[in-house]
Amino acid sequence: MTEENLRSLIRQIVTECADTNADPNAIPIGISNHHIHLSQADFDQLFPGQQMEKFKQLKQPGEFASKQTCDIIGPKGTIKHVRVLGPCRSHSQVEIANSETFTLGVPAPIRLSGHLDGTPSVKLRTKDGEVTVQGVIVAKRHIHMSLEDAKRFGVKLGDTMMVEINSDGRHTIYDDVIARPRKDFTLEMHLDTDEASAANVKPTTVAHIIPRVQSTF
Incomplete structure (x- = not known):
């Protein structure tokens, strides 16, 4: 590994750790071309x-x-x-x-x-x-997550989640995002280029799961 690649990796790790500490429920967004x-x-x-x-x-x-x-x-x-x-x-x-x-x-x-x-x-x-x-x-839009993430979010494989994205000038809610937990997965929401553009997603934009309200009646 070159010195430049090592520095890039360290910057990435530091950024991800900082984001997690600032908001543990923030979900990074990966734009899938x-x-x-x-x-x-x-x-x-x-x-x-x-x-x-x-x-x-x-x-x-x-x-x-x-x-x-x-x-x-x-x-x-x-x-x-x-x-x-x-x-x-x-x-x-x-x-x-x-x-x-x-x-x-x-x-x-x-x-x-x-x-x-x-x-x-x-x-x-x-x-x-x-x-x-x-x-x-x-x-179909989905979220990769570890089994620990799935437990934390209260979802299982194939569950449909409601997710919101707040970006510059846009507040977008997706009501049909599929949970894809697996032991070795890293937390990341996948949107294609059309969806990311519509929600004005930038490199620092994150998503949040909206808990579904359970009726008591």
Whole structure:
């Protein structure tokens, strides 16, 4: 690790610790740009003879953005140079924003990752290969959290939460955010670029869960 990278890591840790101490219920927001998950077979077809190379570590353990990119080709248009995320999965999947469904001309449904039944297909192309992938979705907004976080927030896997985001000039409430706790997850709310733009999310913007009122009648 270079000295510059070490200093960057220390700054990140200090910032995250400061944010947590200031507001332990604050949930960091990760803006999810369009991206691609590939099976090993599809990766080999698109990038023959290559290994997936890490470009940037992502916040969730073991996940990273790779150096490899490819074009997404739909019936009406193309999105070029879309980042491939690693590691490889059992089934390829393409995640786009809702506004990009018009660019590609595909009726991508809003789904949680991995829920691919009945989803449309697109072509993925590099200079070395091409594959057709059935599995285009607009990712449903969700919060990654540890099991301890889930206990603290009073939610379990698959629960629907109400979440508010206060940003400069915007107060946004989302009433259908899915809880995704797992032992090794790091606390982070995922929004796509459309949702983040609508809520005016900035790098320092955080979210808060709104407790649901239980009726006594």
